[in-house]
Amino acid sequence: MVTADTLPDGAVARTWSGRVPDGHADEFRRHLMATGVTEARDLPGYLGATVTTSSEDAVTTFTLTTFWQSLSAMRAFGSSDEAILYPGDEAFGLVPDREVVIRDLVLLDLL
Numbered sequence: 656m657v658t659a660d661t662l663p664d665g666a667v668a669r670t671w672s673g674r675v676p677d678g679h680a681d682e683f684r685r686h687l688m689a690t691g692v693t694e695a696r697d698l699p700g701y702l703g704a705t706v707t708t709s710s711e712d713a714v715t716t717f718t719l720t721t722f723w724q725s726l727s728a729m730r731a732f733g734s735s736d737e738a739i740l741y742p743g744d745e746a747f748g749l750v751p752d753r754e755v756v757i758r759d760l761v762l763l764d765l766l
């Protein structure tokens with residue numbers, strides 16, 4: 656478990672968002688967990704992830720943030736600026752952001 660005292664210098668957060676029609680939100684959540692989250696979890700340097708959602712005008716936005724020990728560990732998951740898309744994404748009407756945002760991780764305090 657990573658705490659504020661053990662967070663490595665150089666840790667990063669990688670954030671991606673995509674939108675699906677509300678009617679596909681539950682199925683896409685399961686798909687996202689089975690693809691992106693599971694793939695990240697199996698890699699060295701993975702510290703954790705969050706998935707948040709919001710709904711507006713019958714569209715659900717998913718935001719996946721993965722946390723990594725270092726930029727090089729994150730790059731084993733994906734490039735530093737391009738989204739990772741998976742086979743089957745299109746079945747949910749996904750409109751993905753094509754770029755990701757990378758930020759320095761200075762605190763990871765999840766219970």
